[in-house]
Amino acid sequence: MDKLQKIMDSEIKSEYVTEELKEALRMQYRLNEEDIIKYALSSSPEDSNKRLKLLGEQDLILRIISA
DSSP: OHHHHHHHHSOOOGGGOOHHHHHHHHHHHHHHHHHHHHHHTOOOHHHHHHHHHHHHHHHHHHHHHTO
């Protein structure tokens, strides 16, 4: 996620977003969805924090894919 954070910190430019990157991010998005559901079903505060972190990551992925 460090690479994604660097992209978020700078302006997302469409010329840097390749189709290969978009496909990899779509795959990661789907994997994150499964974990978000798993964490949402848990009552653990740690799992709640993990879910919130993944939701932020999902938002970032969507921003990059739509660049």
